[in-house]
Amino acid sequence: MNDCSSCIVRNRAICSSLTPDELLILGKMGRRQKVKAGHTLLWEGDDAPVVANVLEGVLKLVVAASDGREQIVGIVFPSDFIGRPFGKESPYSVTAMTDAEVCIFNRNAFDDFASDHPDLQQKLLRRTLDELDRARHWMMLLGRKSATEKVASFLLEMADRLSGQGCNADGSLNGFELPFGRQQIADILGLTIETTSRQLTRMKSDGLVSLPSRREIVIRNRAAMEEMAG
């Protein structure tokens, strides 16, 4: 069984609402599992018998059209929660973008446990509300922004979200390494890979960013970038 008290996300995941006793019970229900980059944990439309906490790595939530077009509808980092409590089918696929490790629970058992632990449920509610806000802002981006604005917004949001894991003193992270490639950026922004690439090259030659390697981004002029994000 798991020793949750030493879990790396102990203080950040929804489990942080639990007392040591409760943690012991939940610990018995969960099991750790590694997921290799590219592997899919949950398939869109399938019955999803599990929910999980992310311990390590980055995963994407994907909705696909019948002809293969993909839209990434969420990105999940360590301490985030995966899955759909109180619902049977997974409304999207969950795929690892990097090697990852998750702590998975049987959904029914988790639902029952949650129903008995209001604090846990409130944490989950808060998280879900936050996710919903984020999703809705992303809808604005997808529906109304130009390619340039999309890429700028994306870089700023990534700078924000990646600053959790290791950043410079003032908390504003301007250089970071993306955990995924160009096609994935395109799938997040609702663009093609070519358009995404062109926008990045343009920003580079305009001195807004530098691109030390394929996956590294350094924002050189944050003010102009924010201006550009619209």
Next chain:
Amino acid sequence: MNDCSSCIVRNRAICSSLTPDELLILGKMGRRQKVKAGHTLLWEGDDAPVVANVLEGVLKLVVAASDGREQIVGIVFPSDFIGRPFGKESPYSVTAMTDAEVCIFNRNAFDDFASDHPDLQQKLLRRTLDELDRARHWMMLLGRKSATEKVASFLLEMADRLSGQGCNADGSLNGFELPFGRQQIADILGLTIETTSRQLTRMKSDGLVSLPSRREIVIRNRAAMEEMAG
């Protein structure tokens, strides 16, 4: 004070989780308020001191860009919940699309009440999870679908969601009256009003729909429409 027991959304809103005693307490906290079509209840970015249940009418959730572009990120019907519990700023504007009536609560008081009533909180969680699923599917539409696919998907979803209020026997509603005009459809789909209009006239001349009046839609060939939605 309010007599919640005779409320028209008594059995459908989140209040349905409450006992008569609890309902009495909540009833004292809420007050009914009418909102005229076009009036805004909550402004994006402002402190939002209230949450509410919708009793009557239809409202939109809007995210706007600095230059005025608007994206509708949600549509709210009777018995739906409005507002952002456990958060101060409203992440979007809430504006009535038709004359509406809502039952509003002080947010802090509601948060406290919710914290003491796990069943209510669970109802809220389930609703929020459903909203999140809907939002994510809408992200796929906004990011990856063509204008034609967008309009077809929209008409099918409206047929679904409006079938709650008065429909034909088998539950599949093919004719309905939209509670809003072309510009709003455009703002939902991330299109311009001209493109939206053109798509509709195209569908009409292809015999997929008829448009008896400005706001009435009749789906004449549902199979083809579903095909078109992608």
Next chain:
DNA sequence: CGAGGCCTTGACTGGAGTCAATTAGTGTGG
């Protein structure tokens, strides 16, 4: 060092946006 995948770049196309004019509803007051 070589193979393969990822990324960039270029030329071209097309779908949706823009601007502008017209038409069809809607509501108001005489």
Next chain:
DNA sequence: CCACACTAATTGACTCCAGTCAAGGCCTCG
């Protein structure tokens, strides 16, 4: 009930941004 004004919706002509197709270059890893 009709005439008028006003707004919403449609239609047309044109533009342009992003998509498509195709070629070439560059990492990265075996």
